[in-house]
Amino acid sequence: MIEEKELMAKEKEILSCIEDTIDAFKNTVKKHARDIVALSNWIADSFKNEGKLFLFGNGGSAADAQHIAAEFVNRFQIERSPLPAISLATDTSILTSISNDYDFSQVFSKQILALARPQDIALGISTSGNSKNVIEAIEVAKDIGLKTAVFTGKDGGLLKNLAELSIVVASNKTPRIQEVHIFMGHMLCQLVEEKLFT
Numbered sequence: 001m002i003e004e005k006e007l008m009a010k011e012k013e014i015l016s017c018i019e020d021t022i023d024a025f026k027n028t029v030k031k032h033a034r035d036i037v038a039l040s041n042w043i044a045d046s047f048k049n050e051g052k053l054f055l056f057g058n059g060g061s062a063a064d065a066q067h068i069a070a071e072f073v074n075r076f077q078i079e080r081s082p083l084p085a086i087s088l089a090t091d092t093s094i095l096t097s098i099s100n101d102y103d104f105s106q107v108f109s110k111q112i113l114a115l116a117r118p119q120d121i122a123l124g125i126s127t128s129g130n131s132k133n134v135i136e137a138i139e140v141a142k143d144i145g146l147k148t149a150v151f152t153g154k155d156g157g158l159l160k161n162l163a164e165l166s167i168v169v170a171s172n173k174t175p176r177i178q179e180v181h182i183f184m185g186h187m188l189c190q191l192v193e194e195k196l197f198t
Contacts, residue, residue: 017175020171020173020176021176021179021180023170023171024169024170024171024173024176024177024179024180025179025180025183027170028167028168028169028170028171028180028184031168031170032167032168035165035166035167036167036184036187036188036191037191038165039123039149039165039167039188040187040188040191040192040195041191041195042121042147042149042165043121043188043192044191044192044195044196046119046120046121046147047083047084047192047196048196049119050119051084051117051119051120051121052084052085052086052115052116052117052120052121053069053072053083053084053085053086053120053121053123054085054086054088054111054112054115054116054120054121054122054123054141054146055068055069055085055086055087055088055089055123055124055125056087056088056089056108056111056122056123056124056125056133056134056137057089057124057125057126057131057134058089058126058131058133058134060127060174060178061125061126061127061131061134061151061178061181062087062089062090064125064151064178064181064182064185065087065088065089065123065125066087066089066090067182067185068085068087068123068182068185068186068188068189069085069086069087071085071185071186071189072084072085072189072192073085076186076189076190076193077189077190077193078193078197078198080193080196080197083192083196086115088107088108088111088112088137089108094107094110094111095107098110104132104133105132105133105136106133106136107133108124108133108134108136108137109133109136109137109139109140111137112137112140112141112144112146113140113144116141116144116146117144117146118144118145118146120141120146121146121147121148121149122137122138122141122146122147122148122149123148123149123150123151124137124138124148124149124150124151124159124163125150125151125152125181126150126151126152126157126159127152127153127154127169127174127177127178127181128152128153128154128157129150129152129153129154129155129156129157129158129159129160129168130157130158130159131159134150134159135158135159135162138150138159138162138163139162142162142164147164147165148162148163148164148165149163149164149165149166149167150162150163150165150166150167151167151169151181151184151185152166152167152168152169152177153168153169153171153172153174153176153177153180153181154168154171154172154177155168156168167184169181
């Protein structure tokens with residue numbers, strides 16, 4: 001059984017984490033509300049022009065890329081037509097063949113080269129802002145002529161000044177950064193749905 005003293009300490013720890021998350025949400029939205037709206041407009045305009053949204057990242061950020069893509073392709077809050085969003089972190093054959101034959105830094109950039117067109121959007125996700133494969137994919141996307149955006153955290157890393165639009169979560173803690181990233185992904189889905197279908 002959990003003793004009352006231990007329970008009180010853990011409750012205090014949980015509440016502290018919640019406060020950290022709330023601060024990260026508030027401070028990020030205060031700084032980047034305009035950027036979130038701008039990115040949602042880019043995505044909606046791309047979809048209108050038969051473009052696609054490519055999302056990519058590593059680890060938890062790969063899961064976020066997959067999650068956000070699924071919300072666009074299936075549905076978010078309203079019944080509507082599927083929207084063309086693709087996570088580049090899901091095809092194990094592609095990821096492992098590129099990593100094995102070339103280098104892990106190219107797992108996203110080679111897919112961008114193969115699949116992307118200038119009317120598409122590239123959205124990289126990296127809590128540190130320094131993931132080599134995300135950096136390389138953003139560089140390639142820029143070369144092709146895509147609009148580029150990133151979700152990062154901490155000081156924004158190298159990606160902060162590389163992408164055309166950077167949303168940097170106001171936290172140095174990876175769990176808080178990831179929590180805000182998925183919120184921003186959900187906001188993009190909501191804003192795009194509103195623009196295209198209501």
